[in-house]
Amino acid sequence: MEIPVYLFTGFLESGKTTFIQEALEGPDFNMGERTLFLLCEEGETEYHPSKFFGTNVFFETVENEEDLSEELLVSLQKKHRVERVIVEYNGMWGLDSFYRAMPAEWLTYQEMMFADARTFLSYNQNMRQLVFDKLKSAELVVFNRCDRKKMDEVDEEGVSTKMQFHKIVRVANRKSQILYEYGENDVEMDTIPDPLPFDTEQPVITIRDDWYAEWYRDINEDQQKYDGKVLHLKGRLVNGGDIPKNKFVFGRHVMTCCVEDIQFAGLVCKWTDEAASFGNGDWVTVSAKVRIEDDPVYAGEGPGPVLYCTEVKKAAPAVPEVATF
Structure with missing residues (x-):
């Protein structure tokens, strides 16, 4: 049986927990399916299962990257007789560790990467390989806590903060959607065009x-x-x-x-x-x-x-x- 996997990546305080909590509180994402929830890091924000729309959510904690194995994941799947899997992944772990451990019947249905706009450039400067690792296969990249004024600020080369974010994502992934979140019910999809520098229609x-x-x-x-x-x-x-x-x-x-x-x-x-x-x-x-x-x-x-x-x-x-x- 195919097991859908919903993978949420990003660093601490990037907004993963808040997003997942809100998603599980609604019937659109939580109709009561038996859900294995793999927690790979603990942030300051806690989950409140009592608010979940469906109650068949089973939490399991993976404390170390080296603990990830197919044997462990298969055992947890059988233990809870799960129909799907949600993963809040540790931003300091390489994604390949999880993908190598995934059982054959597990299939990634969606991968989303979250980032705090206030610290993203600093993370990219100091831990670029880890940032790239999370961007390269994400279908959606969400920048939380954006400030419109700061996003429009330009550096010494005349490049806006938003364009810097856009370019960092596009180096890793040309297909992912990019979303900027400025506040509750105030979001903006990235519509910056990405034309190729060469013409594929030339003879x-x-x-x-x-x-x-x-x-x-x-x-x-x-x-x-x-x-x-x-x-x-x-x-x-x-x-x-x-x-x-x-x-x-x-x-x-x-x-x-x-x-x-x-x-x-x-x-x-x-x-x-x-x-x-x-x-x-x-x-x-x-x-x-x-x-x-x-x-x-x-x-x-x-x-x-x-x-x-x-x-x-x-x-x-x-x-x-x-x-x-």
Whole structure:
């Protein structure tokens, strides 16, 4: 049986508890389903189960990140014979710890991230990796305790606080909705447009060196948009090992969050046996047509973008060599 999971993330005093309490007090979110409530942190605000619309809510506390395991979660599911799960997650824990522990029948129905607007920039400056971790898969990001005057203030570069929030979210996640809460019944949805810096309708889509990170994310998130399109861009060529002579992996190192997060982001390329004449790691420019299809490199992930190259030339390294958003 499929078990829906509602995951609420964010740091202490970000408004998670208040939101969940109000949701459980109404019939729209709480019709009496047997609900396992996993508490992974304790803030200053307490829950009041007596006010819940439905009473079949069973609280269980997980005190340490290392305690999260599939065995524990399965045992709690059986103990309470639950129909769904609510998780108030600890902002200092990595989300992968929870996802690795999730039983196979548990399915994330919604993931929401909450942040206190008064402290968000400070958290992002001092604990950027943890902030990025919570933003990257959130469907909705809620900024609580916003002040309209402060949100419109600009820094020395002329960027408003609201735009800073928007950009931080978008680096991690282009799809999440963003909500600003100014007070009771006073909320605003983020409507700032996020156009790509390149035109995907051009006969040849040319990707500048400083656009690589955005292009790589977009081609993976919206593969069909690129099917049949022609590209021209620069990256590094990876060959040798088990890779056939007429194939190579093309990509660049990308930093999505911080230095510790740098990883190689590449795609499969098909060309001729001449690919084997290049050195592993050489910088090249490629002209290629995209096809979305299965490839052994993408095994287990389904079809992916494969670049059918018409031209591959040696090139000077990109500046900077590590791509960023």
